[in-house]
Amino acid sequence: MSIVPGPGWWAGLPPAAGAAVMATGILSVALELTGHRAVSLVALVLAVALWLVLAFDFGSRLLSDRGRFRAEADTPAALTAVAATTVVGTRLSQLGWQSAAAALLLLAALIWPGLLLNVLRHWRRRMPGGAFLASVATQGLALLAATLATVCRADWLARAALVAFCLGLVLYVAAFLRFDLHEVVGGAGDHWVAGGALSLSALAGSRLTASPVWTGQVHATLRLVTLVALALSLVWYAVLLAAELRHPRPRYDIRRWATVFPLGMTATACLSVAGPAGLPWLVPLGEVLMWIAVGAWLLTVAVLLSGTARPTAGRR
Structure with a gap:
C-alpha cells in the first residue's frame, strides 16, 4: 500500500480519524502540564492541522455528499468531531x-445535539467501545466549558458545564450497559474508550471543582465523583493493558487512535486531579502514563507509515 497521499486523499478518511486529533491534542495538554512546552506546541500544530483537514472534509460532505454524510453521522465515530474540537479548544x-x-x-x-441524537437512535445491544463516544463528546463540552468558565469568570458557563458533566455520566452508564465485554479481548482499539471516557470525566470534574461557583456539599460531591471516575479509569487501564498483553493485536487499524487517546487522557487526568484532590503522588504516575501514551502515539504512526494500514476499518 502506498503511503503517498494523492489528490483528495482526505476524502477517504472515515469519521474515526477524529480520534487522531483527540489523541494528539490531549498529549499536547499533558506535555504542557509537565513543562515540555516545545514538544507540546509541535503536537498542537499537528492536531490543529489534522482538525482543519477533517473539518474541511466534514463540511464538504455536508454540502456535496449528503448520502455519505447521513450514513456516517449515524455511527458513534461521528462524535469524534465534537470531542476533537473540544480537546483542541482546551x-x-x-x-x-x-x-x-x-x-x-x-x-x-x-x-453536538444533532450528532448525538443520530447516534443514540442507532444504538443497539453488544456494541463496540465506540458507544462510549457519546459520553466522551458530552464530557468534552463539560471540560472546555468548565475551563473557560474559570478563566473568564463566567458563572453561567460553569453551570452549563455541570449539566454536561452529569449528562456525560448518564451516557457512560447507558453505553456500558450496551458494551460488548468480549471487545476487551478482541476489540480493534476503540474498546479503550471504556476507560478513556471515565478519565475525561475525571478531568472535567477537576476543572469544575476548581471553579469558585461550587462550594459546600456540591463541591465535596464533585470532588468525590471526580476521584471515583479517576479510580475506575485506572482500573480499566490495568484490565485493558493486561488484555492487550494476553491477546496482542499488532496490526494497524484506524481505531487504534481511540487507544492512544485514552492513554493520554488518563495521564492528563492524573496530572490535573493531583492538585485539587491533594494527592501529589498522582503527578509522577501521570508523567509515567504520559510517556507511555507518547510511545503509543509514535508506535501507531510508525505502523501506519509501514504500509500495513487498513484505512477503511474505522467505518464499522
Missing part, C-alpha cells in the same frame, strides 16, 4: 487563546 485555552477556545466551544455545542 489546549488553546491553556495557551491563553480564550477567544479561539470559545469559538470552538460554540462550534462543538452546535454540532
Whole structure:
C-alpha cells in the first residue's frame, strides 16, 4: 500500500480519524502540564492541522455528499468531531487563546445535539467501545466549558458545564450497559474508550471543582465523583493493558487512535486531579502514563507509515 497521499486523499478518511486529533491534542495538554512546552506546541500544530483537514472534509460532505454524510453521522465515530474540537479548544485555552477556545466551544455545542441524537437512535445491544463516544463528546463540552468558565469568570458557563458533566455520566452508564465485554479481548482499539471516557470525566470534574461557583456539599460531591471516575479509569487501564498483553493485536487499524487517546487522557487526568484532590503522588504516575501514551502515539504512526494500514476499518 502506498503511503503517498494523492489528490483528495482526505476524502477517504472515515469519521474515526477524529480520534487522531483527540489523541494528539490531549498529549499536547499533558506535555504542557509537565513543562515540555516545545514538544507540546509541535503536537498542537499537528492536531490543529489534522482538525482543519477533517473539518474541511466534514463540511464538504455536508454540502456535496449528503448520502455519505447521513450514513456516517449515524455511527458513534461521528462524535469524534465534537470531542476533537473540544480537546483542541482546551489546549488553546491553556495557551491563553480564550477567544479561539470559545469559538470552538460554540462550534462543538452546535454540532453536538444533532450528532448525538443520530447516534443514540442507532444504538443497539453488544456494541463496540465506540458507544462510549457519546459520553466522551458530552464530557468534552463539560471540560472546555468548565475551563473557560474559570478563566473568564463566567458563572453561567460553569453551570452549563455541570449539566454536561452529569449528562456525560448518564451516557457512560447507558453505553456500558450496551458494551460488548468480549471487545476487551478482541476489540480493534476503540474498546479503550471504556476507560478513556471515565478519565475525561475525571478531568472535567477537576476543572469544575476548581471553579469558585461550587462550594459546600456540591463541591465535596464533585470532588468525590471526580476521584471515583479517576479510580475506575485506572482500573480499566490495568484490565485493558493486561488484555492487550494476553491477546496482542499488532496490526494497524484506524481505531487504534481511540487507544492512544485514552492513554493520554488518563495521564492528563492524573496530572490535573493531583492538585485539587491533594494527592501529589498522582503527578509522577501521570508523567509515567504520559510517556507511555507518547510511545503509543509514535508506535501507531510508525505502523501506519509501514504500509500495513487498513484505512477503511474505522467505518464499522
